[in-house]
Amino acid sequence: MKALWQSEEIADAVNGIASASFSVEGVAFDSREIKKNDLFLALKGEQADGHNYIKAAFEKGASGVLTMQPTAYPHVLVEDTHRALEALGQAGRRRNHGKIIGITGSVGKTSVKEALRLALKAIAPDKVHSSLKSYNNHVGVPLSLARMPKDSRFGIFEMGMNHAGELSQLTQWVRPDIALVTSIAPAHAAFFRDEAAIAEAKGEIFEGLQPSGIAIIPYDSPYRDQLMAKAKKQGAEIRSFGFGEGATIRAQDVIQEADGRILVRASLPNREIIFPLSMSGHHWVSNAMAVLAVVDALEADITLASLALGEIKGLAGRGQRFFIPIGEGQATIIDESYNANPASMAATIAVLGNEKKSGQRIALLGDMRELGENSPQYHTALADPLSRANVSHAILVGEEMKALAKALTGKIACDWVPDANEAEAKILNLLKADDVVLIKGSNSLGLSNVVSSLAKRGHACSI
Incomplete structure (x- = not known):
C-alpha cells in the first residue's frame, strides 16, 4: 500500500520531533485496532493512558507512535497528543483537493454517510474516504481527517454534538464544500431549551463551509427556514431534499413491492429517475433523497448513485436483518439497536408495522x-406508533420505559424488564416461527449485546 504519511510530514504537521524516518499506512488510537504499519496515537484520557500501550501497539505491527514521552520505538514527540491529532487532521484536510462533504442531523447521519459512501464508490472506486463507525466528535473527526488519503476524490465526514458550540469547532476542521443536515429531532434534548435550539446548534455546520459552498437542508422540517437563514448568513447556495413540492430533490412516488423492496420515483432539477431501494421505511426514502441531493450538488453520476442505493442492505444497528431458527420455521430480527430518540423510534416502529409476516410483531x-424533564412524555408518546403498527407484544427495557409500560396497560401485551439480559430471556421465551422482532434503544442499555447473541443463532437476511 502507498504510504499515508511519512514521519517528516507528521512532525511538520504537528510541530513535533521525529526520532527516525518511518512511514505509516493508517492511524489509530486504540492499540487493539492497530494494523501493520499504522501510526499509534498515545492519547491520554480519563480512563486510560495510551502511553501504557505503546509496546502492545508495536507488537501488533505499528510503524511509529505519536507520543508525549520519549520511547525506544520510532516516534514523533509532541507536547500534547490530543492537540497533535487535531493538527494532523487539519493537515490531512489541507493537502486534499477533492470534494468534502460534512453531515450532521438528529437522526440518520450515520446511515446517510454510509449510503453516500456506497453511492460515490460506484462513481469513483478507491477514491472515496469516509469516517468509520460514528467517529463524529472532537477525537473522531480529526482522526478521520488524518486517515484521508491525499488523492481522495470525495471525503465524507459525520459530525455530531450534544451541546451548542461543538459543531462550530468540528466544521472548521472539516471545511466542507457541501454541508448536509439530515433532520431535526429531540435528540440530546436534556441539553437544549427546545427543538429550535437544537436546530440552531445543527446549523453551526454551515459556519465551516468553503466559499461557494452548498448547504443541503431537509425541506419538510419545521425548522427549514431557520436552517436556511443560518446557511444564507454564510453565503451558501441552498438546496433541499424531501417529499414536499418545492424540494430540490423530491420523492414523488413510493411503491411497495411484494418482496419488501420499494420503487422510488424522484424528481431532480432537470430530470426524473426511478430506482429500487432495498431498505424499507419512510426514513430510508428520506435518506435516499439526501444522498441524491449531495450527488446532484457534486454534479456526479446520479444514475450510478441511484443504482447503488438499490444494493444497500441493512447496516449493523441501523436496519440490518437476520433470521433465527424457531422450531421448523424462523423468526426475523430487525437490528435498530444503535441508539434511539423519539423520531427514530417512531420511524422504525412504522417499519415493523409494514411487515407482512403471519406471526407476531414484537x-x-x-x-x-x-x-x-420531558422524557416521560416522549416515552409515553410511543404508545400511538405501537398501536398503529399493530404490535402484538412489547418488551420494554430500563427505568424510563416504565412510563410507556404504564401507557400500554390494557392496550398491548407488555413486559417491563430492568436490563438487556432479562430482555433476551423474555424474547427467547416468546418467539415463534414467522414472528418479527424490532430491537431499538439507547446505546448505554447494551441492546446490541442482545442482537449479537441472537445473531449467533441465525443467518443474514438479503433485504
Missing part, C-alpha cells in the same frame, strides 16, 4: 436517554 425497546 418490539423490544429500550430507554431513550438524554431527553431531559
